[in-house]
Amino acid sequence: MSEARATLKDVARRANVAVSTVSRVLNGRPGVGTAVRERVLQTIDDMQFRPNTIARGLRIQRSDTIAIVTDDLEGIFTNAMMRGVEEVAWEAGVGVLLCNTYGDAERERAQLARLLDKQVDALIFMSGNRVGRRAEPAVPIPDGVPMVYLYEYGDPSVASVLPDDQGGAEAAVAHLVETGARRIALLNGPSEWEATQDRLHGYERSLASAGLPLSDELVVPSASWDPEDAFAAMGMLLAASPPIDAVFCASDDLATGAVHAIREAGLRVPEDVQVVGFDDRSLAVHQRPALTTVALPLLEMGRCAGRLVLDGINGEAPVPGIRRIPCELRVRASTRPKAVGP
Amino acid sequence: MSEARATLKDVARRANVAVSTVSRVLNGRPGVGTAVRERVLQTIDDMQFRPNTIARGLRIQRSDTIAIVTDDLEGIFTNAMMRGVEEVAWEAGVGVLLCNTYGDAERERAQLARLLDKQVDALIFMSGNRVGRRAEPAVPIPDGVPMVYLYEYGDPSVASVLPDDQGGAEAAVAHLVETGARRIALLNGPSEWEATQDRLHGYERSLASAGLPLSDELVVPSASWDPEDAFAAMGMLLAASPPIDAVFCASDDLATGAVHAIREAGLRVPEDVQVVGFDDRSLAVHQRPALTTVALPLLEMGRCAGRLVLDGINGEAPVPGIRRIPCELRVRASTRPKAVGP
């Protein structure tokens, strides 16, 4: 039924030129007379010719494909990052292959082997939700294949893209200060997570630059990221005296638990204690009150990682080291809009 | 530094055999003496030879790659489905390419053109969140390329995979009946969504088979999937008399709004009115009370779609028509555990 796809050779024959000529016009290379070029272009159009990328790839040793290797395809944060990667890859005409390793080294080994066999041009290692630093790739990555870590903490000799947790925390606390809060608590994440340290530092810096005292009793890590544990941790914070008037939570889930605890204690948000979260998951905006939170720049992180490897493909090896992408504060109803007079 | 990758030819030379022989052992084809086979295998191992998939693909006209084309990569339901596809594809040794069209036909056209140039072996059209039927692919898909719709409503002549919305709704209502509920309301989704009809039917069937009367005043569609609109809609349901003792909501978000309205009315969940949702988003389990809900079989849907196209690649063209994947009821705390005596 449907004709076999036209090949370059078919076009050449039909246009009465050599295949090399067709190839030249196809790639916009010089050395083709205007008349001939016109004719070839016309023929290409007539025959609906589309070059076979595989053949081209075989010849020039490029697959125009990069791969995202992740340990958790269903991770809460993966979509947005993937979209960022896909977006810039698309613009560059390269495809994005997906790989889920389930965090299993053996599987990662197999996946990488296969990807390398497929001649992927570059690799992005993306974390779904990782605690601690990732091990080096389960298979040595050949020199020519650029790779970057996306939301992964690992060997500093590889380029990696991370959110600016510290900056985000600073912005959150600064906002709280502006709204008049003075006793600002930090309901932090479990301490073994990398981001936890960074957010603590941001908190501390922001307090310091506002001339506010740092108090150990105002900082408590939650046992996990679960709202339930946050609920418990918030209990301690609520026992502080003098009482706190704001709490910065290291995630939206934690904030959910915190809000719950605050209400349970007969207090109001934001009138009695203001709350700001981190991540800006969709639940943040739907919560009551809508949660002021620090948005993770996932899309931009994906784009950044994509650009890095794309540049890498074009020769500029990604320079090692960490890129911190700024987080944006989204002010909503769980904090007061402006400073309140004394 | 790193040696160029060994090729089949290199192996042949080193093992003192013809390339065709190496190819034979590589593909486990018969017609190779045991001794020679041994030697070749050994050489392959020694040289760390791995066949170039691109070259192979060029020759046998297969890329061992399928593509997921979606209108919304960040859709709430996409991850799990993608993982299902990736999972079965992986087992079959085929890669999964990702494409986001943003629901834009022009972009879809460009994407498909590119994918076809890349010789993808099959296509899965996946919806992020679609209302109504999708248009046919923006580019005619060649005969040899199997395709399936995943969570897409569209041309019935293409194989498509959908959740069994009706069955899920039936199960939800049946559960409510078992727990003793008699005045069961349906807080449905916006009526222009396909699933809304199906869930209504399930509700009706389940009620009928329980011998319970159907009452128009107990069925109200929400203006949108937003919890806020559900809150409003729930107001009407709460005004019914005699009062309802349970509500089946067509989504977890709707259920969130419903629970809120119920509480606002001074009623308790599940003591006064039981609530069941649909989807089983992560918020369902974290909600208070934890939400009984009908889980969308996203992973299995992805697997199913994957298997369909994979079979298609191997010759068995996916038979047209809709596959309904069963939904599973997850009983939690927003419904009573068992029937309560009179």
Added chain:
DNA sequence: TTGAAAGCGGTACCAT
């Protein structure tokens, strides 16, 4: 400016 031909790294048919 244009064409011929040698690959890229495999597969598969045809001899031997």
Added chain:
DNA sequence: ATGGTACCGCTTTCAA
């Protein structure tokens, strides 16, 4: 049971 070799579809010297 093996080897030789013509492709797959495109790029890229090298000559003309």
